[in-house]
Amino acid sequence: MTNAQPPRFAARLNAFKIGAAAYWPGKNTITTADLLARAATAGLNAADLNYPDHFEKDSPGDLVRVLDDNGMVLNGMAMRYYTDPGYKLGAFTHPDPSVRRAAIDETKRGLDVLAEMGGNLMTLWMGQDGFDYSFQMDYARAWGETIEAMIEVADHNPDLDIALEYKPNEPRAFALMPDAATTLLAIKEIGRDNTGVTLDFAHVLYADEMPAFAAALVARHSRILGVHLNDGYGKWDNGLMVGAVHPIQTVELLVELARIRYDGALYFDTFPDHSGLDPVEEARTNIEVVERLRRVAARLVDNADLQAAIARQDAPQAMRLVQAAMLP
Numbered sequence: 001m002t003n004a005q006p007p008r009f010a011a012r013l014n015a016f017k018i019g020a021a022a023y024w025p026g027k028n029t030i031t032t033a034d035l036l037a038r039a040a041t042a043g044l045n046a047a048d049l050n051y052p053d054h055f056e057k058d059s060p061g062d063l064v065r066v067l068d069d070n071g072m073v074l075n076g077m078a079m080r081y082y083t084d085p086g087y088k089l090g091a092f093t094h095p096d097p098s099v100r101r102a103a104i105d106e107t108k109r110g111l112d113v114l115a116e117m118g119g120n121l122m123t124l125w126m127g128q129d130g131f132d133y134s135f136q137m138d139y140a141r142a143w144g145e146t147i148e149a150m151i152e153v154a155d156h157n158p159d160l161d162i163a164l165e166y167k168p169n170e171p172r173a174f175a176l177m178p179d180a181a182t183t184l185l186a187i188k189e190i191g192r193d194n195t196g197v198t199l200d201f202a203h204v205l206y207a208d209e210m211p212a213f214a215a216a217l218v219a220r221h222s223r224i225l226g227v228h229l230n231d232g233y234g235k236w237d238n239g240l241m242v243g244a245v246h247p248i249q250t251v252e253l254l255v256e257l258a259r260i261r262y263d264g265a266l267y268f269d270t271f272p273d274h275s276g277l278d279p280v281e282e283a284r285t286n287i288e289v290v291e292r293l294r295r296v297a298a299r300l301v302d303n304a305d306l307q308a309a310i311a312r313q314d315a316p317q318a319m320r321l322v323q324a325a326m327l328p
Contacts, residue, residue, distance in 0.1 A: 009266055048078055048123070206236060
């Protein structure tokens with residue numbers, strides 16, 4: 001990601017259901033096409049679609065036209081197993097082999113739709129693949145079956161990228177892939193070039209990690225395929241507006257992304273739903289804040305004085321330089 005090329009901004013589409021009755025008076029059914037059109041009014045120029053739920057009332061062809069009509073591009077898709085209660089005990093780790101097979105086959109169908117729409121990125125967040133109690137899961141079996149499933153998914157269409165999005169827990173008490181290191185271990189075992197990681201800022205905080213360090217680690221051992229920007233207090237997945245709590249850490253992440261030349265979309269995985277915020281205004285605020293923080297990052301990425309301070313771990317000098325760039 002560099003400042004020479006304007007970034008693609010996407011956001012969590014389901015947030016644009018907020019205030020539906022007032023925004024679409026008299027409309028009984030809100031479609032994905034409706035959500036995309038509303039999201040575009042916030043200045044978003046890309047979109048991620050959830051499979052299968054965003055396709056319940058809209059065909060892939062229809063959504064391609066809607067994206068084009070609203071000046072948006074398809075950033076990618078994300079599997080959403082949690083919409084099916086049958087996956088409550090897991091998708092790739094479910095104790096019933098027929099359910100595991102159903103999850104793999106549904107993922108393949110999602111990949112086929114992604115390819116049909118001209119996209120190339122599928123994000124897997126395996127939130128339901130975990131455990132809640134001691135003696136509930138055969139850990140070795142669950143890990144092995146997850147790796148086998150992900151190999152099959154990655155091999156289904158090697159031209160499509162598969163991004164693993166990690167999170168410590170929720171909905172399960174413990175996730176099978178809770179942090180950067182465990183996710184990178186899985187990617188090493190999967191052994192496919194079309195795999196990588198989606199970093200979610202709030203998830204990284206929740207995992208007690210430093211976002212820029214996580215980015216550097218992923219870039220060293222794999223690829224950053226997606227970036228979800230948001231914020232939180234590190235206790236759970238707050239999904240607050242970008243920079244609301246950790247502006248310095250956000251800038252450091254943007255600097256690291258510039259150094260590794262990340263050129264993918266910036267996706268706002270935020271939850272205006274929690275406070276009933278206007279989703280359009282919330283998205284506009286995220287765009288404005290990120291543009292400001294990107295300008296700060298651009299001033300810091302090649303700052304020789306900052307690099308010298310970092311080289312000698314001179315935190316006071318580094319903070320002075322960063323604060324001067326952020327608060328001129």
